[in-house]
Amino acid sequence: MSHDPRLTPLIAALPATVPFVGIETLERQTGVTIKARIGANESGFGPSPRAIEAMSRTAAEAWKYPDAECFHLRHELAQHHGVGAENIVIGAGIDGLLGTLVRLTVAPGYKVVTSKGAYPTFSYHVAGSGGELVTVPYRDDHEDPEGLIAQMHAVRPKLVYISNPDNPMGSWHDASAIQRMIEAIPEGTLLVLDEAYFECADPSLFPPLDTSDKRVIRMRTFSKAYGLAGARIGYAIGDAEMIAQFSKIRDHFGVSIIGQEGARAALADQDWLHKVRAQIAGSRDRIAEIAAENGLSPLPSQTNFVAIDLGRDGDFTRAMVRELHMARIFVRMPGVAPLDRCLRVSCGTEADMDLFAQELPGALQRAQT
Ligand SMILES: *Cc1c(COP(=O)(O)O)cnc(C)c1O
8 A cells, every 4th residue: 555645654654543532432433422421530520610710711811822831820830839830831731741742752763661551642642753662561450660660771761651640550659669760760761750640649659849850750630630631731840951842842822721720720729629539539439339249349549530350351341331331331441451351430420420330230241241
């Protein structure tokens, strides 16, 4: 087959892939409208009412281009975390920032280390830059810091990625294991520490922020506990020199004026965040309870979702995802074995949990046959 000569050879040779097929796409494919949206680790508890108010107010100003420096949000985040504003770059979610970071560091043939089955959007960006992925298997449903360290010494990659706590398993390492990883980073390698679930987890998982440390860049988001996934706001924290590189290629007007104002108001409403943290903890317990009632094993989690071990193979889990979808419940699952024996269920409202409890036994029965 001849390639379209207008494309770069890299893109022409790349298969079309979608890291996460969207809920709306699946609804259109099946004709089934989802009632319990507990598959994308969004926050069914919603954003702070103050964030909603700020975004509504800002809607009338949407004729303006946004502040390309995200000045206020960046300074308020800097103050919140006790770092400098020059240590933070805002982007269209962690996903957008990962794309920019990979463009900054990975050219065709460059090596990148991640875990087999880890967050797929990172790998997607690496493939789009022509990078060569070297993967390390999970160990007991955890990403394996020692294995990642061994690989990064073996292949000397540009980037090594870990998410703590982890998606899709919900597992975690404490700060000392992460700090050991940072200390082991060789010259020429950058650790991408994805902390998307920072607000859901115990503080003991996170080494103190040290923006003088050039070996690591940390990613946070308003998409999870803050409940603003649709506003597309994430940020990276790192040493000022690396952060400044983003502005060479980033989409300068890519963070909307509505998103910026929503995130500022959400950050200012820490009471709401604390309430949501409690709701997430309650919902994690409820998911674990429902799993146990059906003879299934919930995995421990420090995120806003729970991986439920169905004790079978990926085909069975896929059948369960389908059956639950037909029962108007949206859930997801890990992409590779042996992680794909698990169903990934996001925390949600009591109504969401009630529907899940009601439909799970029937789905299990139908998936067996
Ligand atoms: C949800 C998630 C993201 C995506 O966050 P956005 O800010 O919405 O792009 C990134 N990394 C991990 C591990 C996630 O679970």
